Amino acid sequence: MRVCYVSTYPPDRAELGGSGWVDRRLLAGLRAEGHDVEVVSVTGPPGERTLPIDVEAHQDPRPAGLATTPATRRTAPSIELRTPGISIRSAGRLPLEVRNDPRRLVRIATGMLISGEPYLSRKFTGFTGWASAISLLQARAKGRRVVTSGWPGLLLAENAGVDVAAHIAHNVETVIAQEHAPRPLRMLGEVDRLRRAEQRLLAHPDRVVALSHRDVQRLAAWGVSATPITVPLCPVGVVRSRRPGAAPALGFIGKAGWPPNARALAALLGPVHQRLTELDARLDFVLAGRDTENFATHPRVRSSGIVDSVADFYRQVDLVVVPRFGTATGISVKVLEAAEHGVASVLPADLAAAIDPAGPWLIAEDAVQTADAVLRWRRGEQVPPVLTWAQDRAVSTAPLGLFG
Structure with missing residues (x-):
């Protein structure tokens, strides 16, 4: 199956956090199932590059969690999955981080007052690069089943007017806003805005899956039918290094x-x-x-x-x-x-x-x-x-x- 996978950040940028970690494993899983996959990321440097997929999973018969030394290095055979790289495309010009940029924050807040959008939408839609990202997705989605991973990808797909075969919910974003939204955003009604936007967006895909079993229950309370997805893992062999006399x-x-x-x-x-x-x-x-x-x-x-x-x-x-x-x-x-x-x-x-x-x-x-x-x-x-x-x-x- 030909798949267009829409991520928030380029999955080759490991330093950008947990969503990319999940994406890299899900992409490897899709390739292992035989799908022809390419990636469009909402943000990232413009152009095309390749995500290498070269996963090694090692078997180790010893109990997990025990300290090892070079003398106890595992010798069991490894199970390897090696596939060609996955193409990644980004339109660029969307900021990766805005929390420490007062000028951009003022711009987002002004746009929220005018548009009624939550911060989590406006931080993307309020910048000129959004139109380029829409055009890129519209072009790359042709002839492919679209999978969105995370809130920004689903937002982009809705704005681009493309059908979404499956959406991967990394979180219920409203829960995060309820717990952690700063006071200025609360004064702008961020929690209520986000809840309405999230419920609207989640009605768009043909199928919704969630990383969390708990979030499946939360979404059911909203009337959103979702199923849990198992994130495939890449077990590796690590030899513990401990200085002589050092505490665990x-x-x-x-x-x-x-x-x-x-x-x-x-x-x-x-x-x-x-x-x-x-x-x-x-x-x-x-x-x-x-x-x-x-x-x-x-x-x-x-x-x-x-x-x-x-x-x-x-x-x-x-x-x-x-x-x-x-x-x-x-x-x-x-x-x-x-x-x-x-x-x-x-x-x-x-x-x-x-x-x-x-x-x-x-x-x-x-x-x-x-x-x-x-x-x-x-x-x-x-x-x-x-x-x-x-x-x-x-x-x-x-x-x-x-x-x-």
């Missing part, structure tokens, strides 16, 4: 300035750290991502800041902690990424249920439970088989079911 490391990776991450870091380095200290648990923290270097002076932070590669981060950590308490939408990409590297995660029940209610998780609902779960793992009382779980969801074997 708890890991956190993500942009420190994103509001959910900021809250999670405050919990991890505050009450979770305090509880672990009370329990006399000798553990270090390894933080990775933009602005995490601001926590370098914390007494138990071993390293922080931007890393050269995700694999470098997972070589240094033994357990990932995702203390996002409260309302959540979508999935935690970092939990899936950790599972690909054989690293277990501690996370709240809602985030676990969003990915897989029966998955191999360490569940904790608050700081005290998080510290207690870490201690159980430290003692070897609970070591979830995450790598085995990830291999069962490998990109070469997990069907997407995007087209029913």
Whole structure:
């Protein structure tokens, strides 16, 4: 089948966050199913380039989560999926980031007053590059079934007047606005505007799938029929590196300035750290991502800041902690990424249920439970088989079911 896949960001730009991580795996899954796929991204540099698809999934019979040394490097044969690259096209001239640009924010706010659009629409439609993106999608959608991934892609498809065979809902955007919209946007009615726009857009595709099992339930309450989609994974072999005498490391990776991450870091380095200290648990923290270097002076932070590669981060950590308490939408990409590297995660029940209610998780609902779960793992009382779980969801074997 000929498919035009519409993403928010160019999926070859790994530094732009979790949506691209999901897109790269879904694209690999579509290619594994034999589809002829090309990508149109809503934003990105103009022109055409290629996304390499070269995925290796490694089998490892040892329990997941254990530290290794070069002497215990896995020798089991690998399962490889190698396919030609996928073409990516962007029209360009749409800003990738506007939150720190006062001039653009004023322009968006003025447009919201005139148009009645929510911020999440106007941040795209209010710039001259939007018309070029519409023209590009109209041209590339001809003769192909259109799949939109994330809110901006669906917005672009509606504005371009093209039919959408399937839409992949990464989040319920209204939930994010209810939880995190800043006061100026709330005064402009962002939450209500966004709810109306989101419900309108979700009526456009022939089929809606959601990354989160929880979001399927939320959409059903709106009268939107959606089904959960399993994100295929790319299990990899990572050899842990630990300095002699170093304590086991708890890991956190993500942009420190994103509001959910900021809250999670405050919990991890505050009450979770305090509880672990009370329990006399000798553990270090390894933080990775933009602005995490601001926590370098914390007494138990071993390293922080931007890393050269995700694999470098997972070589240094033994357990990932995702203390996002409260309302959540979508999935935690970092939990899936950790599972690909054989690293277990501690996370709240809602985030676990969003990915897989029966998955191999360490569940904790608050700081005290998080510290207690870490201690159980430290003692070897609970070591979830995450790598085995990830291999069962490998990109070469997990069907997407995007087209029913």
